[in-house]
Amino acid sequence: MIFTDSHCHLDFDEFSNHLPALLQACLTSGIHRIIVPSTAPDNWSKVITLCRQGNNGENLAPLLLPCLGIHPWFLSGLTQQHLQQLAALSRQHRQDIIAIGETGIDKVIADKADNLAQQRSFFEYQLQLAKDCHLPVIVHHRRSHHELIPLLKQGKSPYGGIIHAFSGSYQEAKTYIDLGFKLGIGGTISYDRAVKTINTVKRLPLSAIVLETDAPSMPLAGFQGQSNSPLKLVNVFECLKHIRQEPAEIIAERIESNINELFQLP
Template structure:
């Protein structure tokens, strides 16, 4: 299994990162994609991923951290994408989060610039969303972004899901589907094409059902897979293999 979105570089894993990876191995989680979130953490992220053949990195500016944004960050990102050509798997985690107090115009500006860099470097993107599907879809269409990517932690409508799929994106399936109350998302994930789905945890955030208030971890990815298999009509092994292949199909340069 591939965890297509986790933040193993975060300090929440500093005390037991190697043990987490060992437990993941025992549970069949073999490969990880770690998106970047802020400029001052990119070097450490790259170093961590270079230390293991199983860890892959993306580079991007997450909307959460734009309070510290300056234009030089985009130049730095451009330079790193050039230096890490053949190693970086995507531009991300980028996106729009309209639940934040950070100015929406600034968010759109930074997101648009990162789309441009992804086009320039021929990379997919990993997209964060919250209360922002309409704006994201509008910008992706306006900029004619054709490299696709992953809509992280998808929780929109079936129509929105289909629009993203038509634009070349996969949908990130995470812990939300383990909650029975997440009826809308579970129904959408059960209905869209299997070829559009990838697995993720977003660890240490977005804990699965019955683990609320605890640190999330990639070790729980098999539980998310089981929840997905229960929602789908295809044989369980077909679902598992499809999620693996879909991740390779949409992200570049993944090492296992």
């Protein structure tokens, strides 16, 4: 079986001193593609360069697929000008990138930083940019389904995207699926207490599921306090296998074809 990590911050410092060995280990575990979202202007070129180097054939590595975007945690000090830079860079690297992201709305941060209006406007801008570039979007959410859904409906795009680290009810999941989104399923389902999300994942159509680690964030149950690794994608798959009824091979194959379909990959 082969897998795609649909969300991994490979450019973060946690990985920098052992990246070639880590990438080789991923490949050995069947992780043949890793999608690398970016988070802020600071790391746009790092993500592009890292993916290009990974794909130059010199090292044994999964295919690295970059995205460009502005994460709702990193809006402080950013202006409209940064959005324009993002648009220019996305057009310049249109052949390399596979999505705009990660973007989204984080209600916990919005309450702390009092920046909900800025989060909304940065999200709406990036939704429109994705549409203009004919690309899907990678969407971050936290306590914000009620904020995201109206904006996604209003700016409905034929290119869809991924609701990253999905947690929520079946009804919320269904709303995203109807808007053309896949749901990123990660370490959350390794925690017994995530009853609502596990029950949702049980009922979802397989066609709506993609896998992710969000490494170095979101350690799985039993690994709290450690930095997460893309290698744990296999553990996420194991959890999913226990939740679902279908044979493992069928699940793995279907999830791979979901990625191909969404990102128009061969």
